[in-house]
Amino acid sequence: MxxxxxxxxxxxxxxxxxxxxxxxxxxxxxxxxxALWEEMERDERVFLLGxxxxxxxxxxKVTEGFIERFGPExxxxxxxxxxxxxxxxxxxxxxxxxxxxxxxxxxxxxxxxDEIVTALARYHYxxxxxxxxxLRGPSGGGVRASSFHSIxxxxxxxxxxxxxxxxxxFPGDAKGLLKSxxxxxxxxxxxxxxxxxxxxxxxxxxxxxFLVPIGAADVKREGTDVSIVTYGAxxxxxxxAAGELADRGVxxxxxxxxxxxxxxxxxxLRSVEKTSRALVLSESHRFLGVGAExxxxxAEAGFEHLDxxxxxxxxxNVPVPFSPTLEDAFLPQVxxxxxxxxxxxxx
Amino acid sequence: MARTVSEHAxxxxxxxxxxxxxxxxxxxxxxxxKLCRYFDERMEAxxxxxxxxxxxxxxxxxxxxxxxxxxxxxxxxxLFCTHRxxxxxxxxxxxxxxxxxxxxxxxxxxxxxxxxxxxxGDWRGARTFTVISHLPIAYxxxxxxxxxxxxxxxxxxxxxxxxxxxxxNGRWHEALNMSAIHDLPVVWVVNNNQWAYSTPxxxxxxxxxxxxxxxxxxxxxxxxxxxxxxxxxSAAREAVERAGAGGGPTLIESVxxxxxxxxxxxxxxxxxxEMLDEHVTNKDPVKRFEDLLxxxxxxxxxxxxxxxxxxxxxxxxxxxxxxxxxxxxxxxxTKGLFTDDGYWAGEPSREGGTEA
Numbered sequence: 255m256x257x258x259x260x261x262x263x264x265x266x267x268x269x270x271x272x273x274x275x276x277x278x279x280x281x282x283x284x285x286x287x288x289a290l291w292e293e294m295e296r297d298e299r300v301f302l303l304g305x306x307x308x309x310x311x312x313x314x315k316v317t318e319g320f321i322e323r324f325g326p327e328x329x330x331x332x333x334x335x336x337x338x339x340x341x342x343x344x345x346x347x348x349x350x351x352x353x354x355x356x357x358x359x360x361x362x363x364x365x366x367x368d369e370i371v372t373a374l375a376r377y378h379y380x381x382x383x384x385x386x387x388x389l390r391g392p393s394g395g396g397v398r399a400s401s402f403h404s405i406x407x408x409x410x411x412x413x414x415x416x417x418x419x420x421x422x423x424f425p426g427d428a429k430g431l432l433k434s435x436x437x438x439x440x441x442x443x444x445x446x447x448x449x450x451x452x453x454x455x456x457x458x459x460x461x462x463x464f465l466v467p468i469g470a471a472d473v474k475r476e477g478t479d480v481s482i483v484t485y486g487a488x489x490x491x492x493x494x495a496a497g498e499l500a501d502r503g504v505x506x507x508x509x510x511x512x513x514x515x516x517x518x519x520x521x522x523l524r525s526v527e528k529t530s531r532a533l534v535l536s537e538s539h540r541f542l543g544v545g546a547e548x549x550x551x552x553a554e555a556g557f558e559h560l561d562x563x564x565x566x567x568x569x570x571n572v573p574v575p576f577s578p579t580l581e582d583a584f585l586p587q588v589x590x591x592x593x594x595x596x597x598x599x600x601x
Numbered sequence: 602m603a604r605t606v607s608e609h610a611x612x613x614x615x616x617x618x619x620x621x622x623x624x625x626x627x628x629x630x631x632x633x634x635k636l637c638r639y640f641d642e643r644m645e646a647x648x649x650x651x652x653x654x655x656x657x658x659x660x661x662x663x664x665x666x667x668x669x670x671x672x673x674x675x676x677x678x679x680l681f682c683t684h685r686x687x688x689x690x691x692x693x694x695x696x697x698x699x700x701x702x703x704x705x706x707x708x709x710x711x712x713x714x715x716x717x718x719x720x721x722g723d724w725r726g727a728r729t730f731t732v733i734s735h736l737p738i739a740y741x742x743x744x745x746x747x748x749x750x751x752x753x754x755x756x757x758x759x760x761x762x763x764x765x766x767x768x769x770n771g772r773w774h775e776a777l778n779m780s781a782i783h784d785l786p787v788v789w790v791v792n793n794n795q796w797a798y799s800t801p802x803x804x805x806x807x808x809x810x811x812x813x814x815x816x817x818x819x820x821x822x823x824x825x826x827x828x829x830x831x832x833x834x835s836a837a838r839e840a841v842e843r844a845g846a847g848g849g850p851t852l853i854e855s856v857x858x859x860x861x862x863x864x865x866x867x868x869x870x871x872x873x874x875e876m877l878d879e880h881v882t883n884k885d886p887v888k889r890f891e892d893l894l895x896x897x898x899x900x901x902x903x904x905x906x907x908x909x910x911x912x913x914x915x916x917x918x919x920x921x922x923x924x925x926x927x928x929x930x931x932x933x934x935t936k937g938l939f940t941d942d943g944y945w946a947g948e949p950s951r952e953g954g955t956e957a
Binding site: 335349383 | 716744752
């Protein structure tokens with residue numbers, strides 16, 4: 255879980271798969287690079303655009319080595335002009351390409367916000383024109399990157415009808431979901447949690463057509479006493495908390511949403527029906543965050559199964575702070591999760 | 602530096618009036634100009650009578666720009682407009698019946714009732730972008746379409762139109778910059794009607810002309826007289842040919858006046874009376890072109906009468922088509938957000954829509 259791969263994903267001109275460990279494991283970052291590489295090899299309509307993704311290989315080196323293999327036309331460095339990056343992707347998609355735009359940080363998606371939520375998101379509902387566009391970028395906190403390099407923008411985009419919003423927590427899910435997003439005919443916002451990039455590695459299926467469906471949650475740990483419904487980096491916190499709880503005889507089930515829009519309500523409700531208690535854990539803000547929607551959905555559709563009020567655990571409604579003491583207070587910690595489960599169990 | 606196309610374009614080129622247009626094409630252009638003027642006037646009348654729902658954004662007085670630039674495009678070229686530019690979309694090939702159905706929120710409108718008035722487009726047919734209010738939101742999108750043509754080695758071009766007001770927005774500059782860096786086959790058109798809602802040119806632009814801003818991006822900038830449709834057409838034609846041949850983008854500023862308010866509710870009292878009178882009296886692009894074709898013997902009064910009758914008949918037919926087109930079915934309100942449900946791949950339900 256803690257091995258750090260310091261080099262870029264791909265190496266110069268090499269397939270990203272070459273960056274797996276000897277036992278065949280890939281980090282989340284390399285899994286994402288593999289998805290991009292394989293889809294570009296599979297479909298010549300797929301191309302990348304973004305800032306510093308060419309010779310430099312991207313802010314996090316996801317596309318390192320890509321320009322040597324695919325050339326500058328398919329690995330297109332752009333000016334620092336996010337509205338135009340999104341608009342260019344949209345126009346190319348209207349004319350039959352399948353662009354994947356990289357944002358150096360998901361925070362900078364706000365610099366392209368109007369083209370994303372007003373143009374790209376609403377266009378198909380009004381016209382029926384397919385828009386196979388993927389917008390991907392690193393989101394999330396916990397890496398001491400402060401207010402402008404740590405946000406979780408998924409509620410903004412999930413609130414713009416017409417966008418699919420994907421937040422994977424594991425390398426395999428990241429690879430399978432990104433490949434699904436690239437093959438999808440609708441605009442997808444693909445949020446890569448930067449805390450996970452080099453911290454989590456996994457064995458990946460060898461099948462180049464291995465896909466994870468968009469809109470399907472996944473139970474990452476089975477349990478019977480409480481459902482922890484979460485996504486992104488918080489999945490890893492929840493699993494750690496579930497381990498501690500197990501030591502004390504509490505059986506926690508961890509449901510990884512994987513996709514925020516469309517939301518897999520059936521899997522969540524099935525879990526709550528089994529456990530009768532729900533903790534909704536998210537890294538997006540508590541106020542009107544993803545957790546608010548999930549909690550409301552459980553309360554409305556799963557009331558008869560509940561033995562305790564649905565509980566939310568999420569950051570307070572302030573910007574992501576820098577100082578370690580402040581960021582740790584901001585983000586839900588394992589102890590917070592254990593405490594919240596204890597309170598749920600007291601009903 | 603920006604240059605001014607000769608004011609004597611009418612005397613240039615081949616044929617009876619120049620611009621290398623055949624007699625048929627000249628008559629077709631006159632038809633487009635007169636159709637757009639008639640449509641604009643009649644729709645405003647229906648709006649004022651309370652018979653037209655929603656909003657109207659008159660393009661009257663700017664038909665020389667709209668019809669002139671769109672007339673220079675080929676069927677495969679794409680056009681990215683604003684709500685002001687319906688005349689350009691009609692020139693590019695939108696069907697009057699479906700345009701009217703759109704205005705009345707009917708299922709036969711281009712957006713199946715999901716949008717209204719001139720927030721319209723027909724990507725599969727006329728190759729026009731469906732208009733979005735935020736301006737110039739389509740400028741960056743035109744870059745993407747043009748990039749696709751260039752990558753595939755096609756001679757097609759993308760043309761985008763916005764008003765003088767939208768040139769103050771960052772995206773306008775971003776898009777011109779992007780197009781210039783990659784020599785994208787784009788024609789950038791600015792319909793300078795001198796007023797951004799109520800804000801005049803002198804409070805929005807720090808240089809004498811919009812066309813000279815092209816120098817900042819190293820691309821040609823041309824300023825033309827929007828009252829002279831042949832001058833506009835010639836500039837657009839040259840820009841389309843250059844772009845299609847790999848010569849990169851051109852900026853065309855076409856100057857006219859917005860004769861009506863920003864939208865139907867706006868009496869535009871902020872426009873000086875003498876400014877409006879000067880344009881309506883001496884710079885009417887439709888009247889000027891009709892007079893020119895009469896003077897040169899391209900059309901006579903019999904043909905003009907027949908043309909007027911044809912346009913009135915088409916408008917009435919479009920109006921009737923719209924009134925008889927069903928409203929969308931309420932149960933389909935959530936359909937077609939994504940491609941997944943196949944709503945747009947099939948025909949919509951035509952039964953069960955009720956008038957609000």
